[in-house]
Amino acid sequence: MRRTTIGTVAAALTFLISGCVSLQSSATEVGGVRMTDERPVRDGGTLTVALNADPDKLDPSLAQTLVGRTVFAGMCEKLYDIDEHGTIVPQLATALPTVSADGRTVTVPVRRDAKFSDGTRLDADAVVTSLLRHRDLPASARATELAPLRTVEATGPYTVRLTLKQPYVPLVGVLADRSGMVMSPAALKKYGKDFTNHPSCVGPFRFTERVGGDRIVLEKDPDYYNAGQVHLDGVIYKPIPDGNVRLANLRSGDIQVGDQMAPVDVRSALTEPKLQVFNSPSLGYQSIGLNVGNVRGLGAKPGKIDTPIARDVRVREAFELSIDRELINKVVFQDMYEPACGPISPGSAIAPGVRATRCPKRDVARARKLLRDAGVKTPVRMELKVSTTPESSRFGQVVQAMAKEAGFAITLRPTEYATLLEETDAGKYDAFASGWSGRLDPDGNIASFLQTQGAMNAYGLSDPAIDRLVADGRAEADPARRAQIYDELTRRVSAEHALIYVYRQKNYAVATTSVAGVRIYGDGLVRITTAGYTR
Structure with missing residues (x-):
C-alpha cells in the first residue's frame, strides 16, 4: 500500500x-x-x-x-x-x-x-x-x-x-x-x-x-x-x-x-x-458479467471453470468486441442512455480527475481472429441470463444478434430478477446482464465486485494487481494520485473482460x-x- x-x-x-x-450537476432540473x-x-x-x-x-x-x-x-x-x-x-x-x-x-x-x-x-x-x-x-x-x-x-x-x-x-x-x-x-x-x-x-x-x-x-x-x-x-x-x-x-x-x-x-x-x-x-452502470471462476458461490475461493470464456481471456475480449455500445443505446434505449465501458460515472466524486475511458469500437474481424487464435470451436456457445422485463429482453436479443456475427451462439435465459441474483451469486451461469445503481465514491462501484472474494464478486475474478489497486485507492488521500490509481484500475479491469460495462442509465x-x-x-x-x- x-x-x-x-x-x-x-x-x-x-x-x-x-x-x-x-455530483457534478447541482441543479434540480x-x-x-x-x-x-x-x-x-x-x-x-x-x-x-x-x-x-x-x-x-x-x-x-x-x-x-x-x-x-x-x-x-x-x-x-x-x-x-x-x-x-x-x-x-x-x-x-x-x-x-x-x-x-x-x-x-x-x-x-x-x-x-x-x-x-x-x-x-x-x-x-x-x-x-x-x-x-x-x-x-x-x-x-x-x-x-x-x-x-x-x-x-x-x-x-x-x-x-x-x-x-x-x-x-x-x-x-x-x-x-x-x-x-x-x-x-x-x-x-x-x-x-x-x-x-x-x-x-x-x-x-x-x-x-x-x-x-x-x-x-x-x-x-x-x-x-x-x-x-x-x-x-x-x-x-x-x-x-x-x-x-x-x-x-x-x-x-x-x-x-x-x-x-x-x-x-x-x-x-x-x-x-x-x-x-x-x-x-446515474452514478452506476449496466453490464454483462462473465463467470470466470465462481464455482462455489459468493465469498468462496475462485476455482477453474471449463468453458471457453472462463479459460481464455481472448474469447472474452472477442465477445466484447462483438458489441456495439452506441447502436445498443440507439436501438434499445432510444438514445436516452450513454455508452459506458468502465465503473466510474461522470458524476463520481473523483470523476474530474479521471481520464475518460475510451470504449472499444465493435470489430467483428478482430473478434473472429481472437477466437481462431484461442483455438476454440465456433460458434462458441454460451447462455446469457437476462431479467424478465421487455427492455432486458430487447437488450439480450440485440447482444445475441451482434455476437452471432462474431462467432458466438448465445441462448437467452429470461429469469425473474431476484432469482437471477441468487443463481449468479451461486455461480450457476455463463453470463448475465445486470447493473449497479452506483455510489458517489468510485470504491463503491468497484471493491465489492472486483476484489478477490468480494462480497458481490459473482464472477469469480481474482487478480492480485486489482486487489492492490483497490487497497491503494481506499487509502490514498491525494485526489490527483487517487485519480491515477483509478485510471490504472479501470484499465486493469478492462483487460480481464470479466465484467463488461455496456451503458449508463439515467x-x-x-x-x-x-x-x-x-x-x-x-x-x-x-x-x-x-x-x-x-x-
Whole structure:
C-alpha cells in the first residue's frame, strides 16, 4: 500500500465528508426534467409505487437490489444520506464525522430523538450492533465495504467511535448507503435469520406486510422523529416488471409512481398532461458479467471453470468486441442512455480527475481472429441470463444478434430478477446482464465486485494487481494520485473482460400530477418521505 502523510489522510477524509465532493450537476432540473416537485400537499392517503422487479431480502446486511434500496428509503434511514446535489448530509447522525489526524479513528454523533419502528430507542449501542452485523454476518453484502473497520464502540450513549485498520477515504460514502442503516437490536435478537420478514429500522414508514411477487406495504410510523414532514398514511410497493403495464397503471391511476421507467415509456409520458417525469444522472452502470471462476458461490475461493470464456481471456475480449455500445443505446434505449465501458460515472466524486475511458469500437474481424487464435470451436456457445422485463429482453436479443456475427451462439435465459441474483451469486451461469445503481465514491462501484472474494464478486475474478489497486485507492488521500490509481484500475479491469460495462442509465421515474414531494437523486432511489397528494 502506498504510504501517505498523516495530515493529508485526515484532510482527504474531511474533504469527502464536508460536502465539497458532490455530483457534478447541482441543479434540480436535468435536461428540463425535474428531480423534485415542491408543490404543497395535503395529509392523508396511500401512495402506490410500481417497481420494475420484486426486491430481494428486506435485510440491509444481505440485500443487493436497487428496488430493495427504494423500499429501504421509506423505512430504513442511514447514518448519512445524499441530497439533490449529491452532497453527503447527516441523517441518523447529528453531524458529519470527526476524523483523527492519522485517518484511522472516526467519531460519529448519533441522534437522541429517534425510535425504531418497534418502539425501542436508537442509541450508540444500536449503531455498534448494526455495523458489526454488516461486517461479520455470513453472506453479508456489506462485508467488503466494512472490511477496513477494526473495532466499533460506543464511547457514550450517543457517540460511536470507529477504529480503522488503515485510512479509508470512502467510509462516509459507505455509511450513506446500506452499511449505514441501523436496525433494531431487539428485532434482530427476536427474529434472527427471519429479520428479513420483520424488518425494523428508523424511518418515516414502518413495515406491515409483504406478499411475495405482489406487494410490500408500509404505514406511517407515528414515532418517527420528524413525523411532521410525513404526509402520507402509507405506501405500497408493487413489482410490475413490464414497463408498458406500469405506464398503463399510471394512466388509470391505479399506481401513482412508476420507478425505473424505460425510455420508450418516458417519451410517451412526456406527452401526457396528467403525468410528470423525473430524472437524475446515474452514478452506476449496466453490464454483462462473465463467470470466470465462481464455482462455489459468493465469498468462496475462485476455482477453474471449463468453458471457453472462463479459460481464455481472448474469447472474452472477442465477445466484447462483438458489441456495439452506441447502436445498443440507439436501438434499445432510444438514445436516452450513454455508452459506458468502465465503473466510474461522470458524476463520481473523483470523476474530474479521471481520464475518460475510451470504449472499444465493435470489430467483428478482430473478434473472429481472437477466437481462431484461442483455438476454440465456433460458434462458441454460451447462455446469457437476462431479467424478465421487455427492455432486458430487447437488450439480450440485440447482444445475441451482434455476437452471432462474431462467432458466438448465445441462448437467452429470461429469469425473474431476484432469482437471477441468487443463481449468479451461486455461480450457476455463463453470463448475465445486470447493473449497479452506483455510489458517489468510485470504491463503491468497484471493491465489492472486483476484489478477490468480494462480497458481490459473482464472477469469480481474482487478480492480485486489482486487489492492490483497490487497497491503494481506499487509502490514498491525494485526489490527483487517487485519480491515477483509478485510471490504472479501470484499465486493469478492462483487460480481464470479466465484467463488461455496456451503458449508463439515467434514472427515470414517472408520477401522476396528483402527487408532489417525490424526490429522485443521483443514487436512483425514489424518496417519498415528503410525498403526498396535492391540495
